[in-house]
Amino acid sequence: MATTTLVAPRPSVGSTLLIGAAALAALVFVAGAALPYYGLDAQQYGLYWPKRYWLLTHITGDMIALFVGLVQLWLGLRNRAMEWHRRLGFAYIASGTAGSVAAYYLSTHTDGGWVFGAGLSGLATAWFLTTGMAFLAVRRGLYDIHKEWMIRSYVVTFAFVTFRALQVSLSAAGIGTVQEQLAISSWFCWAVPLLLTEVILQGRKILAVPRV
Numbered sequence: 780m781a782t783t784t785l786v787a788p789r790p791s792v793g794s795t796l797l798i799g800a801a802a803l804a805a806l807v808f809v810a811g812a813a814l815p816y817y818g819l820d821a822q823q824y825g826l827y828w829p830k831r832y833w834l835l836t837h838i839t840g841d842m843i844a845l846f847v848g849l850v851q852l853w854l855g856l857r858n859r860a861m862e863w864h865r866r867l868g869f870a871y872i873a874s875g876t877a878g879s880v881a882a883y884y885l886s887t888h889t890d891g892g893w894v895f896g897a898g899l900s901g902l903a904t905a906w907f908l909t910t911g912m913a914f915l916a917v918r919r920g921l922y923d924i925h926k927e928w929m930i931r932s933y934v935v936t937f938a939f940v941t942f943r944a945l946q947v948s949l950s951a952a953g954i955g956t957v958q959e960q961l962a963i964s965s966w967f968c969w970a971v972p973l974l975l976t977e978v979i980l981q982g983r984k985i986l987a988v989p990r991v
Contacts (some may be wrong), residue, residue, distance in 0.1 A: 798853055801937060805845050808940040813838050826890050833881045833888075840878025841939040847871045848933040855926055868917075875910060875936060879903040891961040898965025905969055906935045927980055934976045935969050942968035 816838055821828045847870050854864040879902075886899035913928035945964040949955060955963070 794856060798849060802846075802849050804940055804944075805849065805937075808943060809842055809845070812943050813842055830885065830888060833884045837878050837881035837885060840874045840876070840881065841936065843874035844871055844878060844936050845939055847874065848936050851929065852933055855929060868914075872910060872914065875906060875932075878939075879906050891965075892958045894962035895958065895965045898962065898968075901966065902935065902938055902969045905973065906932065909935055909973075930980070931973060931976055934972050938969035938972065941972060 816835065824831055827834055847867050851864060851867055851871055854860050854867075882899050882903040886896040886903070889896045889899070909928055909932040913925050913932050916922075916925040916928055942964050945968055946960050949960040949964065950957070954960070
C-alpha cells in the first residue's frame with residue numbers, strides 16, 4: 780500500500796520540555812479546578828445541579844483524555860512501545876468522545892449565553908474532526924500525517940485547561956462580565972492555539988525547504 784510521508788515534528792529537547800510543561804499544567808488544573816467538582820453539594824453546584832451528571836461525564840472524559848493524550852504524544856513522537864500506543868489510542872478516543880458528547884449537551888443547556896454555548900460546540904466539533912482525521916490517517920498507514928493530526932487533536936483536548944486559565948485571568952483582571960469572560964474563553968481556548976499549532980507545523984515544512 781502506498782503511503783505519503785510528510786515532515787513530522789522531530790523529538791527534541793524542546794518537545795520534551797513542552798510535554799513536561801503541559802503535564803505540570805494539567806496536574807495543577809485537575810487538582811485545583813476539576814477534582815473539587817466531585818465533592819460539591821447541590822448548593823455549590825447551583826444552576827448546574829440538574830446537569831451535574833453531564834458535567835461530571837465531561838470532566839471525567841476530558842481528564843482521562845488529557846493525561847492519556849500526553850502519554851500518546853510521548854510514545855508516538857518517539858515511536859516507542861507502539862502496541863501500548865495503539866491500545867491507549869482507543870482509550871483516548873473513548874474518553875474524549877464521552878467528554879465531547881457531554882460538552883454538546885452542556886453547550887445547548889447553558890446559562891452562559893449562546894456565544895458561550897457555540898464556543899463549546901465548536902470545541903467539541905474541532906475535537907471530533909481532528910481526532911477523526913488522525914484515526915483515518917493511521918488506518919491508511921499515513922503515520923506522519925497521523926502524528927500531525929494527533930498533535931492538533933491534543934491541542935484541542937488541552938483547551939480543557941486553557942479555558943479555565945483564560946477565564947480566571949480575565950476575572951482576576953476585572954475584564955468584562957462573567958458571561959463575556961465565558962464567551963471569549965470558549966472560543967479563544969481552542970481556536971487560537973489550533974491556529975498557532977498549524978503555523979508551527981506548516982512553518983517547519985516551509986523552513987525545511989532550501990531557498991531558491
